[in-house]
Amino acid sequence: MRRRKLAYGIMMGTCLTLFVLAWAVVRFYSHTAAIAMTVVALVIPPFAVVAANWNIDRTDRRR
Secondary structure (H helix, E strand, O other), rough: OOHHHHHHHHHHHHHHHHHHHHHHHHHHHHHHHHHHHHHHHHHHHHHHHHHOOOOOOHHOOOO
């Protein structure tokens, strides 16, 4: 479970970093790059959720 939480945290941290850098710094140099970074950041959360819930029924269930 710790591994999945770590993967989720890294992915969501990357997502947040991309959003902040795109619109706080990169937009002054290139609007196209800022939009591309935002699109990449928008794609990350679904994969983060899948990684966080991978095999949750088998490994984390306690009875």
